[in-house]
Amino acid sequence: MPKIEFVSEGENKLIFKLTEAHPALANAIRRAMKSLVPVLAVDFVDFYVNSSNFYDEMIAHRLAMLPIKTDLERFNMRENCSCGGVGCPNCQISFRLNVEGPKVVYARDFISDDPAIHFAYGDIPVLELFKGQQLMIEAVARLGIGKEHSKFQPVSACFYRIIPDIEINDKCDLCKNCVSACPRDILEEREGKIVAKNLENCSLCRECEKVCEPKAIKVVETNNFFFVVEGTGALPVKEVLSRAIMILKEKAENFNKLLSELDV
Numbered sequence: 001m002p003k004i005e006f007v008s009e010g011e012n013k014l015i016f017k018l019t020e021a022h023p024a025l026a027n028a029i030r031r032a033m034k035s036l037v038p039v040l041a042v043d044f045v046d047f048y049v050n051s052s053n054f055y056d057e058m059i060a061h062r063l064a065m066l067p068i069k070t071d072l073e074r075f076n077m078r079e080n081c082s083c084g085g086v087g088c089p090n091c092q093i094s095f096r097l098n099v100e101g102p103k104v105v106y107a108r109d110f111i112s113d114d115p116a117i118h119f120a121y122g123d124i125p126v127l128e129l130f131k132g133q134q135l136m137i138e139a140v141a142r143l144g145i146g147k148e149h150s151k152f153q154p155v156s157a158c159f160y161r162i163i164p165d166i167e168i169n170d171k172c173d174l175c176k177n178c179v180s181a182c183p184r185d186i187l188e189e190r191e192g193k194i195v196a197k198n199l200e201n202c203s204l205c206r207e208c209e210k211v212c213e214p215k216a217i218k219v220v221e222t223n224n225f226f227f228v229v230e231g232t233g234a235l236p237v238k239e240v241l242s243r244a245i246m247i248l249k250e251k252a253e254n255f256n257k258l259l260s261e262l263d264v
Contacts, residue, residue, distance in 0.1 A: 014237040017163065018225045021199040026225045030158050032244035033145040038077060039154045040093070040117070041235040042139045049136040052101075054127050061085050063095075063139050064126070064151045066107055067120040067232040070143075072243070074117075077143050091142060093117050098136040101129030110139065120233030154240045164204060165223040166196040167237065171216035178208035178217050200226040 002021035004128045008014070018026055047061040052059070074090075075083075081091035095110040108122030129135060129252045146153035166186070172194055179194065187194055187208060194217070208217050231237040233253075 009238060011236050012231040012233055014227075014229045014231075014241060016227050016241075017227075018160070018227060019163075019223070021223055021225065022060050023162075023223070023225075025158055026227075028248055029241075029244055030227075032157050032159060032248050033229060034153055034238050035156050036247045037154050037235070037240050037243045038070075038072065038145050038226065039142040039232075040070045040141045040143055041076065041149075041150055041151040042068075042095070043092075043142045043144070044098050044140055046138045046140075047136075048138075049098075049134050052127055052129055052135055053133075058135070059127060059135075066124060066126075067234040068141055069116070069118055069247075070154075070234045071117065072143075072235070075143050087140070087142075089113070093141050095119075095139040095141065096137070097139075099129065099134070101133040102131045104128045105135065112180075135142045154232060154235045155229055155237065157228070157230040160225045160227040161200075161201050161202075162204060163226050164202050165220040165222055166199065166202070166208070167218045167220055168194050168196075169218075171214040173214055173216070174211075175213075177211040181207040181211040183207065221256050 002025060003019045005017040005019065006014070007016055018029070025140075042060070042063040045056070045063060047056045047059075050056055050059070075093075076091045078085045078087070078091045081088065084089060085091075097105070097110050099105060099109060105126045105128070106122060107119035107124040107126060110119065112118050127135075140242050144152035174189065174192070174194065176189060176194070178221050179189065183205065184198075184203055186196055186198060188197060189195075202219070204219060204221070206219050209219060229237050229241065231240060
């Protein structure tokens with residue numbers, strides 16, 4: 001049975017171990033966190049006045065890539081909303097701006113329909129307006145998934161590596177060549193034996209195997225994985241993981257249902 005052990009928890013960074021899991025499951029969790037968990041992102045922008053040095057498209061693109069604090073309990077995916085996807089307070093939210101230069105426009109300058117829903121980092125600069133320039137716009141955000149566009153990804157980094165077993169047999173003559181060859185400082189001598197430590201840091205380079213003349217050491221891949229996930233700020237990373245697992249569970253249940261309906 002797969003198990004998750006949390007090593008380090010933060011709102012925007014999560015480190016955990018996934019043990020007793022097939023590699024396909026580890027990769028499915030990684031992909032689900034990146035591409036299946038929905039978050040808010042600016043989807044279209046109405047420009048009423050733009051006398052800045054930037055084209056409308058450039059400003060819209062910058063706004064689209066700004067992470068937005070998301071409440072998944074409040075908003076519906078547009079295709080699942082009662083409005084039929086036309087757009088309503090249940091599936092979208094607006095950010096308004098009307099400023100004149102000289103001024104550097106920051107993410108915090110936008111006024112949200114709901115103060116609880118705002119850009120995750122207010123000190124991100126969007127553009128600079130000079131004297132006599134004005135920008136009046138309305139940016140509309142909706143839920144989406146990373147599979148549709150990268151602006152909807154709730155994580156900026158999500159990767160894992162295999163946690164191996166390092167087996168050392170009786171042929172070891174304590175030459176310590178493996179200790180000095182390891183680039184990650186995984187091996188050390190302890191009480192007259194070569195032992196492995198911090199296996200989650202092993203890169204599977206197998207340099208220790210290459211320099212061991214008696215062939216006393218072997219790096220064995222396992223079904224244990226070390227995950228590092230960094231969020232964009234739209235959702236707490238632990239919530240991203242939880243929802244990714246729920247989505248995979250739902251997909252598996254639907255697949256089993258389809259299989260049960262087949263006459264085979």
